[in-house]
Amino acid sequence: MSLPKFDLLQPKTLQEACDVLKDNRNGSIRILAGGTDILVDIRRKIIPEHLPRCKGCEPGSLTAQTAPPPPKLLVALSRIPELKGIRIVDDEIRIGAMTVIAELCQSEIVKTHLTALYEGAVSLGSPLVRNRGAIGGNICNARPAADTLIPAVALNATLKLQSAQGARDIPVSEFVTGPGKTKIQSDEILTEIIFKIPNNRSASAFYKLANRKALEISIVNIAVILTLDNEGAVTEGRIAMGAVGPTPIIALEAMKSLIGKKPSDDLLSKAARIAASEAKPISDHRGAMIYRREMVEVLVHRMLNETVNRIDLIKGC
Numbered sequence: 001m002s003l004p005k006f007d008l009l010q011p012k013t014l015q016e017a018c019d020v021l022k023d024n025r026n027g028s029i030r031i032l033a034g035g036t037d038i039l040v041d042i043r044r045k046i047i048p049e050h051l052p053r054c055k056g057c058e059p060g061s062l063t064a065q066t067a068p069p070p071p072k073l074l075v076a077l078s079r080i081p082e083l084k085g086i087r088i089v090d091d092e093i094r095i096g097a098m099t100v101i102a103e104l105c106q107s108e109i110v111k112t113h114l115t116a117l118y119e120g121a122v123s124l125g126s127p128l129v130r131n132r133g134a135i136g137g138n139i140c141n142a143r144p145a146a147d148t149l150i151p152a153v154a155l156n157a158t159l160k161l162q163s164a165q166g167a168r169d170i171p172v173s174e175f176v177t178g179p180g181k182t183k184i185q186s187d188e189i190l191t192e193i194i195f196k197i198p199n200n201r202s203a204s205a206f207y208k209l210a211n212r213k214a215l216e217i218s219i220v221n222i223a224v225i226l227t228l229d230n231e232g233a234v235t236e237g238r239i240a241m242g243a244v245g246p247t248p249i250i251a252l253e254a255m256k257s258l259i260g261k262k263p264s265d266d267l268l269s270k271a272a273r274i275a276a277s278e279a280k281p282i283s284d285h286r287g288a289m290i291y292r293r294e295m296v297e298v299l300v301h302r303m304l305n306e307t308v309n310r311i312d313l314i315k316g317c
């Protein structure tokens with residue numbers, strides 16, 4: 001199936017791009033980043049995510065829906081230099097929305113300070129996809145299994161959205177409202193993903209469970225960050241779970257069970273069990289609900305252990 005016809009604009013500044021989007025109330029203008037999601041989506045007549053897949057699929061996911069009409073105009077962000085790159089500014093790491101996944105994989109800053117994001121980026125797609133796909137596209141596409149979205153949620157990132165009216169910030173954990181749905185307005189552009197640099201008693205980890213090692217969407221993905229105090233007790237952290245609900249899920253109760261305590265294997269097992277009870281998986285062609293829930297328990301336990309080991313290594317214990 002060939003692509004539908006559309007016009008393409010390639011603004012050279014953010015201001016120019018915002019001006020084009022100013023009158024986009026009906027959403028007929030769409031943003032083009034790397035195109036690895038949107039160019040696939042606009043070819044489809046039916047959104048396959050809504051087709052019946054197997055016995056046990058949630059009733060709500062069984063209705064065939066026609067895809068929205070294709071855009072009349074695509075605004076490409078690839079020629080806007082200010083949307084690219086990874087910078088440390090004071091105590092923050094700022095990643096431009098058009099930074100491609102491959103750059104995250106090569107960045108020492110990301111690998112050192114935002115390890116879960118690094119591990120998510122490395123596991124995304126294939127070299128071809130990582131060279132074209134941008135972190136902003138992965139987040140705005142809002143798939144519950146997206147491999148940089150889940151680490152960004154665990155790492156408590158803030159998104160900067162810009163329109164001709166001005167800029168606003170929104171926590172990534174509040175951004176996604178459903179599969180493919182976000183709180184971004186049709187005249188807004190995601191410009192930056194901002195992370196506080198975790199302190200030196202913190203570590204993070206990410207794991208993607210998939211049927212193959214490359215070019216595969218997660219059955220479950222888990223990102224964890226933990227901070228320990230001088231005595232080794234957990235002071236704060238986050239567990240983000242992907243592909244087990246319509247949006248990324250934060251295991252709040254599991255994290256509460258860890259706060260103020262020293263991580264023992266028993267404690268981490270209990271937290272992982274609580275996290276599994278907080279997941280809301282469905283059955284689909286990638287995995288059954290019961291399997292996903294079990295895998296949440298296994299992988300949360302594993303990632304909690306991994307982060308604790310990494311903090312011990314940082315401290316040189």
Ligand SMILES: Cc1cc2nc3c(=O)[nH]c(=O)nc-3n(C[C@H](O)[C@H](O)[C@H](O)COP(=O)(O)OP(=O)(O)OC[C@H]3O[C@@H](n4cnc5c(N)ncnc54)[C@H](O)[C@@H]3O)c2cc1C
Pocket residue numbers: 030031032033034035036037038039040077097098101123124125126129132133134135136137138139140141145146147148184188189190191215216217218
């Ligand atoms: C073969 C293949 C394998 C893949 N494997 C994986 C995988 O393993 N894991 C995974 O998570 N994903 C995977 N993907 C999905 C995809 O590659 C990623 O989601 C990618 O990061 C999307 O980025 P993009 O720049 O291509 O976005 P685009 O396709 O250009 O855009 C995606 C959506 O975001 C919007 N958008 C993009 N940038 C902005 C912005 N700055 N402001 C506002 N809106 C914006 C677009 O309008 C569009 O709706 C795969 C895709 C393919 C084709």
